[in-house]
Amino acid sequence: MTDREEDEDERAGVLDRLREAIAAGAAARAAAELNELHPSEIADVLESCPPEERAALWKLVDPRTKGDVLIEAHGEVRRQLIDESAADELAAAVQRLDLDALSDIYDELPDGVVEAVLSAMDAQRRERFHVVRTYPPDTAGGLMDVDALAVRPDVTLRMVLSYLSRYRAENERLPAHTDAVMVTGLGGNYLGRLAVIDLVSLDRETRVHAVMNRETEPIAADTPARRVARRFEDEDLVSAPVVDDRGRLIGRITVDDVVDVIREQAENSVMAGAGLDAAEDTFAPPLASAWRRAIWLGINLVSAFVAAWVIGLFESSINQIVALAVLMPVVASMGGVAGTQSLAVVIRGIALEQVKEGNRLRLFNKELAVGLLNGGLWALAVVLIVTFWFQRPVLSLVFGAALVLNLVWGVAAGTLIPMALARLRIDPALAGGVMLVALTDAFGFFVFLGLATLLLL
């Protein structure tokens, strides 16, 4: 048995034991089993259950870990868990969270809970929280923790060490992922970073300014999350300073937040292609799921009827040569597939920022050439197949020509649509596929039936 299977079985085992315990009325046993897990594992278990079971299990989660479980849960599942919680319990659970985590779920909390949480904060914490809330969640400011440790440049490493010991003694722990201490000047201006590893391995009488790293550019608070992720990837960062528009240190982004951003982007690109929201609960009730997916089907229905209308224009041609009806979906489908390939390459190129002003035209020309080459190759193949099948050489030539034209049309659309959507700030992964298929279907039917009408009738 492979590692993955074992692991899957182990997880399935937990779920099965939980179900059994609940069915047997042994809630205490189920609760003990559940609360042995890491908060992220509890969230996984909850996301693997249908809504009713999820509600029952949620009641068993230790109130002290409920806040962390909420943070780990996604989209609709999180919303359900919040709805299922009593207001006072919820307030107590989220009170314990880091400010950036609290900010993440803040907008989903009921009003009463929000007030209770705010009024329980001390003034300093409340002020810091308002700083985090100033920035949209998908920017550096929205991702940052406000608990960055900062020291002055003219102190010695020994003084930094004793500051850290004192901080720890007072707060019980240091901020998570403290791989560096920030160095700030007068007015809180960011000057550089002092790696913790330098603290332990360099001479203690050294002054901070002599060993601090001035090279890491701080991140502006309004930087979009995806650019933050790129910087972490490119520079292999664990944490990075965030500054406001006047260069003052206001927080710190850590790699765990960045990992979440990248994962969300990945999930989003899988789901968006089918017109789905990444927040969708895999085990949502059918009616809710159906309703959310209906819009996308409706959009596709309109585009399919446009294609049907195009076919309708050529009813009399089809009436005379039924083979046209047999072959037309092949032309449409091949254009769609070729276009989808260009779409994927260009969407990735845009995401990786390889596609820029200076090389758009070159990429377009390249894709066009690819479309022509593949159109030519497969047109040759289909001309042979169709000649053999229908014994009508002119029909096969029309079919081959329509195939080449629709492939070229497809790659052109597959290249230009995402470039245009990106300019309009619409996610090309979301709208690109439907638009493409609408265009390749309609054009495919039109060019094949049109050519046939001109040349065969």
Add this chain to the structure above:
Amino acid sequence: MTDREEDEDERAGVLDRLREAIAAGAAARAAAELNELHPSEIADVLESCPPEERAALWKLVDPRTKGDVLIEAHGEVRRQLIDESAADELAAAVQRLDLDALSDIYDELPDGVVEAVLSAMDAQRRERFHVVRTYPPDTAGGLMDVDALAVRPDVTLRMVLSYLSRYRAENERLPAHTDAVMVTGLGGNYLGRLAVIDLVSLDRETRVHAVMNRETEPIAADTPARRVARRFEDEDLVSAPVVDDRGRLIGRITVDDVVDVIREQAENSVMAGAGLDAAEDTFAPPLASAWRRAIWLGINLVSAFVAAWVIGLFESSINQIVALAVLMPVVASMGGVAGTQSLAVVIRGIALEQVKEGNRLRLFNKELAVGLLNGGLWALAVVLIVTFWFQRPVLSLVFGAALVLNLVWGVAAGTLIPMALARLRIDPALAGGVMLVALTDAFGFFVFLGLATLLLL
């Protein structure tokens, strides 16, 4: 102008300036401009160029950073850069790399270079390198660095600190991302981790065993990379110990490697849906691109001809009622879209490990219900449209019934295909979409034309 646009302009600017400098024969200026960039940025610039320009720029890259640029470059681009390099230069460039990075590109290096690199290593480094090479690149063993620092449990923090200072003095630097020192027992058995931050903030006379973290489970060397990524995400790790099958510490995985794994998965899921390899060079020469994409188009052509053959079975029905030809693509396309939605939800559920033995049936039933609900909803709409358009109530009823049936067929296929492919260890993102569309097209045509033949003729 937004941040992103500015940034894009700045990057486009670099590329433009480089091109101008090269065109003007000012290679030295171009080289200076290029070598000011971070290796990952140099890789970005190279990936944004067509192959000829890329080769010219590569000659200008500082030989000392060439190794790092190679590591940052992807797939085909990396292969081209290796091909363009002289053997001795290449050997010198990769000599400088960390062992896990070297292992990543090792298989792509020409034989002569491999020998030169191995013979230049000292015995210890060569032995460590062989350990890394034992494990496939997509496992924990393949991802790990072998330079983990380890101490015994019975020493004091003061002794650990002086060990670190000595290590640093001898090696000029500590291993990257050293957020913790590993603790090993006799025979190198992994016992726990000592966070560096504890070293700086706890009493120096404390013994390691009193403060080490025993909770982080070490990662087995044969754990698949995707599971490693999940653990880092779930537990917010920066580094984690890797052990062999006897529990001995053999290395350490750091978060920057994990970020690369997650990013690659994301890229892969975008590209696989169009039958493309994530290694594909966006600016590859058209002939090479066309050739690689041709196979996918060929597979699709076969599936499209199967659908055409299904239509061919009903030629005489279409001959009598041309409206069938007009409407049949709508039935096929709606089934495809509904199926794609189920496919995306199930592929994500499998990736997040939410879909397990115990809830597969439930998920299937849910998707089926979603298909029925949406089939019913849109069948109602199309019956009205078609009655109005063609004035044939029985035809509209047949059309509505076929739509419902193909939607249900689509969601069933969209749910079962990825589950089956995952069992067979085939990437569902790669093969799932084509198989689905082949099934929904063929069934859509069959059920609509078949019902019409039965009921209308």
